[in-house]
Amino acid sequence: MRFAAFVLVIAGTAALAAQTPAPFLPPLDRVLPERAETIYRAIAPRVETRAAMDVVTAIAPLWRLAGNPAFDRSLELVEARLRAAGIATRYDTISSTSQGWEMRDAALRLDGPAGEIVLSMAQDRVPLAINSFPTPPGGLTARLIDVGSGTAPAHYEGRDVAGAVVLADGPFGNVWNLAVKVRGAAGVISTQIAGYTQPTTTPGVLQWGAIPYAAERPTFGFKATPRAARRLRERLAAGPASVHVTADTAFHRRPVRTLVAEFPGTRLPDERVVLVAHVQEPGANDNASGTGTLMAAALALQAAFADGTLPPPARTLTLIWGDEIRASDAWIAADAARLSRVVAMMSLDMTGEDTTKTGGTFLIEKGPDPTAFWPRPTDPHSEWGASEVDRALLKGTFLNDLHLAVALRRARDTGWVVRTNPYEGGSDHTSFIKAGVPALLNWHFTDRYYHTNLDTLEKVAPATMGHVATVVATTAGFLASAGAGDVAPLRGLVATARDARLASERALAAPPEILDAWTRWYAEAIASAARLAGAP
Numbered sequence: 001m002r003f004a005a006f007v008l009v010i011a012g013t014a015a016l017a018a019q020t021p022a023p024f025l026p027p028l029d030r031v032l033p034e035r036a037e038t039i040y041r042a043i044a045p046r047v048e049t050r051a052a053m054d055v056v057t058a059i060a061p062l063w064r065l066a067g068n069p070a071f072d073r074s075l076e077l078v079e080a081r082l083r084a085a086g087i088a089t090r091y092d093t094i095s096s097t098s099q100g101w102e103m104r105d106a107a108l109r110l111d112g113p114a115g116e117i118v119l120s121m122a123q124d125r126v127p128l129a130i131n132s133f134p135t136p137p138g139g140l141t142a143r144l145i146d147v148g149s150g151t152a153p154a155h156y157e158g159r160d161v162a163g164a165v166v167l168a169d170g171p172f173g174n175v176w177n178l179a180v181k182v183r184g185a186a187g188v189i190s191t192q193i194a195g196y197t198q199p200t201t202t203p204g205v206l207q208w209g210a211i212p213y214a215a216e217r218p219t220f221g222f223k224a225t226p227r228a229a230r231r232l233r234e235r236l237a238a239g240p241a242s243v244h245v246t247a248d249t250a251f252h253r254r255p256v257r258t259l260v261a262e263f264p265g266t267r268l269p270d271e272r273v274v275l276v277a278h279v280q281e282p283g284a285n286d287n288a289s290g291t292g293t294l295m296a297a298a299l300a301l302q303a304a305f306a307d308g309t310l311p312p313p314a315r316t317l318t319l320i321w322g323d324e325i326r327a328s329d330a331w332i333a334a335d336a337a338r339l340s341r342v343v344a345m346m347s348l349d350m351t352g353e354d355t356t357k358t359g360g361t362f363l364i365e366k367g368p369d370p371t372a373f374w375p376r377p378t379d380p381h382s383e384w385g386a387s388e389v390d391r392a393l394l395k396g397t398f399l400n401d402l403h404l405a406v407a408l409r410r411a412r413d414t415g416w417v418v419r420t421n422p423y424e425g426g427s428d429h430t431s432f433i434k435a436g437v438p439a440l441l442n443w444h445f446t447d448r449y450y451h452t453n454l455d456t457l458e459k460v461a462p463a464t465m466g467h468v469a470t471v472v473a474t475t476a477g478f479l480a481s482a483g484a485g486d487v488a489p490l491r492g493l494v495a496t497a498r499d500a501r502l503a504s505e506r507a508l509a510a511p512p513e514i515l516d517a518w519t520r521w522y523a524e525a526i527a528s529a530a531r532l533a534g535a536p
């Protein structure tokens with residue numbers, strides 16, 4: 001019986017394995033163009049994970065928002081390190097909708113100014129909603145009203161929330177509109193959180209958020225941890241309750257800066273390779289790690305250029321640190337001719353995860369290929385989720401497979417786990433892809449601490465940042481120096497990927513429509529390698 005059961009289990013697991021095929025990871029590291037291999041060997045020993053970790057250690061505790069002091073301090077820290085290494089930098093100023101909000105302190109107590117602390121900056125790091133206004137000196141006490149989800153007018157029927165603090169399970173935006181804007185509540189508390197943060201086993205976790213900026217109606221919002229939500233509802237179960245709120249915040253409405261570092265190209269200075277890391281947000285991994293990783297990539301390139309191991313790049317390398325999406329959009333809009341000569345772009349966003357703590361893996365989010373339009377079992381979407389993608393963005397490019405080859409090269413040396421996911425959007429690569437530039441994202445998912453108060457320093461692994469800095473600097477270094485002699489080996493790599501893909505799809509009995517899509521996409525991708533013939 002047990003043996004029969006055992007056979008059944010094996011059969012079941014085999015069937016399951018059969019159902020979820022292995023991720024599509026052809027051994028492209030074996031067909032890496034020689035120039036890329038040379039650059040990889042020059043860069044790998046020059047990446048200083050210490051430098052990246054210094055930046056993360058300094059800025060991870062800060063709630064960086066475009067235009068606020070923490071944001072500017074973070075840019076200045078990176079700038080100083082780049083300049084000390086002899087790298088040229090400048091600041092661009094961009095128009096921004098950010099209010100430059102800053103949280104200085106916050107607390108929510110039960111019943112009165114001396115009551116039990118349920119939520120606070122000291123305890124929960126980022127409980128206050130972005131755009132919360134300061135409370136009057138000494139704070140304010142208000143009735144606490146539980147409206148359940150709070151996302152529909154019916155949830156407020158028979159409840160007088162005017163001047164009260166509303167406790168709700170719905171998202172900030174919706175609840176704030178119904179409770180504050182429509183019904184005059186003093187503020188809101190939302191318990192909303194994503195399942196992948198494992199709230200049932202993580203009582204102290206919350207996902208930070210924002211309420212609408214409304215100078216005409218200065219209010220506040222808090223995100224509640226499961227523990228705080230339980231405590232507030234326990235208290236309400238015992239009878240009417242009130243909360244005492246203190247919020248010390250400021251708005252720094254000033255120009256938002258973008259830090260730009262450039263390695264000017266020697267022969268094709270107008271052609272560019274662009275790398276972007278957003279700086280705003282309060283996370284160690286999102287995105288203090290990307291900020292530090294991009295800096296470490298810059299320092300490694302500079303070290304190899306400075307000691308002559310690598311010749312200076314033929315094309316210009318442009319590195320950008322700024323406000324997510326807005327800095328990229330402003331750079332794109334500022335100079336159409338410059339944009340038209342961008343060969344490729346890579347985003348670095350969540351590049352330091354210690355996956356033994358955060359879960360998930362390193363992911364290359366590819367530029368749009370057929371997996372973004374036809375779900376493929378070999379290329380699962382991340383838990384962050386698929387989004388509607390404009391079919392016009394489906395254009396073949398060499399970039400996805402080139403960068404995967406470089407990452408697999410690193411994995412070969414170190415055992416690093418590398419995966420890919422179909423295009424989903426949501427980071428700076430999106431701006432460039434929409435502008436017609438081949439682009440991709442270096443990130444990690446599922447990180448259970450994504451956008452939470454627990455995305456803190458000990459969740460960052462220097463080795464991870466070392467891996468990402470190495471592969472980003474290698475691919476960027478290759479793209480910035482490649483010339484006519486590199487076109488054929490690059491085409492060979494992409495053709496190898498094409499053949500592996502078509503074989504994989506045939507094994508999956510993919511319908512003709514998908515096989516045709518891949519054939520068209522790869523024809524474009526192989527042709528796109530000619531883009532690099534410019535440099536001599």
Ligand SMILES: [Zn+2]
Nearest residue numbers: 286287349350
């Ligand atoms: Zn991010």
